[in-house]
Amino acid sequence: MADRLNSEIAIIGGGWAGLAAAVTLADAGKHVHLFESAKQLGGRSRSVNWDGLTIDNGQHLMAGAYRQTFALMDRLDTLGLLERRRLDLRGPGFQLTLPKLPAPFHLVAGLISARGLSLADKWAAVRFMQALKRRHFRLDHDITASTLLATYLQPGELVDRLWEPICVAALNTPLAMASAQVFCNVLRDSLAGAREDSDFLFNRSAMGRLLPEAAQRFLTERGSSVQLSSRVDGLRLEDGRFILGGPDAVSDRLIIATHPSQTPALLAGVDAAAAIAAKLRQFSWQPIFTLYLRFASPIAFPYPMLALDHGAAFWAFERNDLAPGLVAIVASAEGPHLQQTPESLRDELLQKLATDLGPLPPLLNWKAINEKRATFACTPNLDRPGNATPVPGLYLAGDYTAGDYPATLEGAVRSGVECARLILERT
Ligand SMILES: Cc1cc2nc3c(=O)[nH]c(=O)nc-3n(C[C@H](O)[C@H](O)[C@H](O)COP(=O)(O)OP(=O)(O)OC[C@H]3O[C@@H](n4cnc5c(N)ncnc54)[C@H](O)[C@@H]3O)c2cc1C
Numbered sequence: 001m002a003d004r005l006n007s008e009i010a011i012i013g014g015g016w017a018g019l020a021a022a023v024t025l026a027d028a029g030k031h032v033h034l035f036e037s038a039k040q041l042g043g044r045s046r047s048v049n050w051d052g053l054t055i056d057n058g059q060h061l062m063a064g065a066y067r068q069t070f071a072l073m074d075r076l077d078t079l080g081l082l083e084r085r086r087l088d089l090r091g092p093g094f095q096l097t098l099p100k101l102p103a104p105f106h107l108v109a110g111l112i113s114a115r116g117l118s119l120a121d122k123w124a125a126v127r128f129m130q131a132l133k134r135r136h137f138r139l140d141h142d143i144t145a146s147t148l149l150a151t152y153l154q155p156g157e158l159v160d161r162l163w164e165p166i167c168v169a170a171l172n173t174p175l176a177m178a179s180a181q182v183f184c185n186v187l188r189d190s191l192a193g194a195r196e197d198s199d200f201l202f203n204r205s206a207m208g209r210l211l212p213e214a215a216q217r218f219l220t221e222r223g224s225s226v227q228l229s230s231r232v233d234g235l236r237l238e239d240g241r242f243i244l245g246g247p248d249a250v251s252d253r254l255i256i257a258t259h260p261s262q263t264p265a266l267l268a269g270v271d272a273a274a275a276i277a278a279k280l281r282q283f284s285w286q287p288i289f290t291l292y293l294r295f296a297s298p299i300a301f302p303y304p305m306l307a308l309d310h311g312a313a314f315w316a317f318e319r320n321d322l323a324p325g326l327v328a329i330v331a332s333a334e335g336p337h338l339q340q341t342p343e344s345l346r347d348e349l350l351q352k353l354a355t356d357l358g359p360l361p362p363l364l365n366w367k368a369i370n371e372k373r374a375t376f377a378c379t380p381n382l383d384r385p386g387n388a389t390p391v392p393g394l395y396l397a398g399d400y401t402a403g404d405y406p407a408t409l410e411g412a413v414r415s416g417v418e419c420a421r422l423i424l425e426r427t
Pocket residue numbers: 012013014015016017018035036037038041042043044045057058059060061062230231232233257258259262288289290371373374375397398399400407408409410412
């Protein structure tokens with residue numbers, strides 16, 4: 001016991017949720033000990049090395065409504081690494097741009113002037129948004145997003161071009177499986193929110209610089225510790241304190257901020273948390289696939305993000321900020337693309353990119369990254385655990401905890417800030 005690391009607050013997991021909790025606590029004068037099993041911080045939103053280049057583990061995009069994420073980045077002085085642009089969804093034969101008008105006129109004007117939708121589609125979209133607004137975006141019972149759209153008689157072309165791309169990108173879950181309530185929450189806070197809430201924010205630097213590296217500096221400068229390559233492999237309660245196996249630490253308060261698939265194993269040593277572990281075992285997962293293409297020279301994009309096909313299964317991002325000539329193509333959720341070999345998918349996507357942008361410079365190199373458990377499947381009526389637990393002193397942070405949002409950076413940050421708030425309120 002004498003050699004054990006003794007702390008008031010410990011955090012397991014240095015993804016965006018764990019880091020948000022740690023920074024908020026350190027900012028309030030607390031000393032925390034954060035244990036991260038990987039060699040670097042960031043979890044599912046981190047930098048990786050590829051042939052001497054620093055790239056992201058997957059292409060990310062933020063929405064103007066990510067208020068707590070921006071507040072945290074502002075505190076860490078990294079907000080300037082984001083580029084804010086008005087929403088502009090572009091793809092073959094389609095464009096939806098939201099003009100600089102106050103809400104809700106920006107949306108109505110944007111829909112009415114959208115390219116590639118019939119007049120009937122446009123009015124159906126406006127009527128749908130108005131109907132949801134009248135219900136305050138609350139459904140009596142959760143159903144699938146596809147059932148919701150069918151109930152509101154949304155035409156197939158409109159679903160393919162607008163609603164499905166938004167739903168799949170935001171919830172990372174196919175329309176036929178996705179929670180209509182969470183889809184409504186996303187529409188409420190983006191298209192139906194304040195005009196700037198619908199903006200897109202593009203990272204103009206590797207994900208690691210946006211939060212993880214700055215958070216690590218912030219924590220160590222304030223006397224907190226961050227231990228990398230430090231896996232907590234077991235947890236038990238002794239006299240009301242948490243004993244962490246692996247780093248051999250003891251703590252009065254503990255935030256578990258691991259991936260939801262890893263949390264049940266840690267909770268196994270805490271009887272009173274068995275119901276939470278059982279809930280999490282019911283979750284299922286959805287992948288995100290990113291293909292990086294490195295061209296010999298930069299490619300001019302008309303907007304930093306382009307849909308590569310009609311149903312917007314693939315979005316291409318210009319990433320000259322990471323390396324000149326770098327393009328990232330991302331596909332959310334499960335789909336037929338995952339049955340293809342990486343080589344055939346690469347060739348198909350090169351073809352689509354050339355169709356959109358014209359002849360491409362020579363391809364120097366490429367890399368495919370498929371994150372198999374990128375997010376939980378955001379299905380109807382998912383029973384997501386809260387941040388407080390029945391065990392005094394034990395908290396859960398992560399994009400999967402109860403909240404309005406699907407698995408997103410903002411969901412992760414909100415959960416971490418909320419855990420910190422609960423701890424500060426109770427000390
Ligand atoms: C490819 C991809 C693209 C995405 N795109 C977007 C996007 O465009 N916009 C958006 O908002 N969101 C996006 N997301 C989702 C977003 O990245 C996640 O919601 C968020 O990063 C989750 O953070 P977290 O802290 O909850 O969990 P995690 O990032 O999973 O963090 C958990 C951490 O705990 C550590 N850990 C686990 N077990 C242990 C242990 N026993 N001991 C110590 N440490 C442990 C892990 O190593 C990890 O660092 C994307 C995700 C992926 C994978």
